Structures are given as structure tokens and as C-alpha cells.
Amino acid sequence: MNRWLLWVPLVIFGLFFAAVAVGLIMPKDNVIASKMVGKPMPEFALPGAIEQRPSLSSADLKRGKPTLLNIFASWCVPCIAEAPQLLELQRAGVEINAIASRDTPDDVANFLNRWGNPYTRIGSDTTSRVQLELGSSGVPETFVIDSKGIIVHQHIGDIRPEDVAPLLQLVREAG
Numbered sequence: 001m002n003r004w005l006l007w008v009p010l011v012i013f014g015l016f017f018a019a020v021a022v023g024l025i026m027p028k029d030n031v032i033a034s035k036m037v038g039k040p041m042p043e044f045a046l047p048g049a050i051e052q053r054p055s056l057s058s059a060d061l062k063r064g065k066p067t068l069l070n071i072f073a074s075w076c077v078p079c080i081a082e083a084p085q086l087l088e089l090q091r092a093g094v095e096i097n098a099i100a101s102r103d104t105p106d107d108v109a110n111f112l113n114r115w116g117n118p119y120t121r122i123g124s125d126t127t128s129r130v131q132l133e134l135g136s137s138g139v140p141e142t143f144v145i146d147s148k149g150i151i152v153h154q155h156i157g158d159i160r161p162e163d164v165a166p167l168l169q170l171v172r173e174a175g
Helices: 002-006 008-025 077-091 105-115 129-133 161-173
Strands: 067-072 096-101 119-125 141-145 151-156
Touching (some): 067 119, 067 161, 077 161
Parallel strands (some): 067 096, 096 119
Antiparallel strands (some): 141 151
């Protein structure tokens, strides 16, 4: 009987190891979706991120026209990858507003000069307060806002070419 008890710690360790291995091999979905989808835009007023574009507030997103709200940063590599798709959406007539997260005016200006500026307004969220209120878990992230300021869709990650048509459709339906 005593010999059997010697194996108990090894069996417990083996079970623990197996549970960790399964978690690493087959992780749960690690995307954190916003709980704000279907709810009104939280109240905020951000200063302008650059001189060439006006500031951004929640009131700007309730002006009777659907819009995209893109959260980006100059230091974000996937934000560079989505730049052509944002310009394509702008050319298709979509109003795109932005929140520059944890960025400086010079860095934002350099980013936009290099990769294009599809934004009507750009707010500077240096502490990520508004980004967190939106339930955003990172950059880039894009929200479809309807004409009344209700968040109707959240797109997590960079916008890829195959995402342009569905986002365009969502904006048109949000009118």
C-alpha cells in the first residue's frame, strides 16, 4: 500500500501537465469582443491628434450619418497593412473617423503622410481611456457606428481586402 502512495504525486503532476498541454495545443478563442456592440457610443471628447484634422467627440458620431471609427497607432504594423483598405472604403464614400491610441502628433502625422489619410476627424487618446470604454482590446480595431451613434459592429484586427465589401455593406445598412 505504501508503494502505491509514492506514485500519487507523479500522477497528479502528469494530470496537471496534460491539462496545460491541452490548453496550449487547443486554446480557447483569445479574441475579446466588445460588450458595447448594440449600445450607444460612450460619451467622450478627444483633442485633435494632428493640426490638419479636427478633434473627435461622441457627438460627432451621432450626426445622422453612419461612420466607421478606426482605432489605430503609428507604431502598429497591422495598422500599416490595413491602410489601403481604409483608403478604398473612403473612396467608396464611407466616412471614417479615428482614434489615435497612445501616440504623438508628430508620429501620427508621419504615419498618415506615409500611408495615407482616410480620416475625417482624428482624436488623440494618449491614455487609451476611450479605447477601453469602447471595449477595444488592441489596435487596429474598427467599429461601425449607425446614424444615431449606436455601435452596430466591431471588426477586430486589421481590415483585409476581403473585409472591405462586408464592411461597406454594414455601413450602408447602418444608415
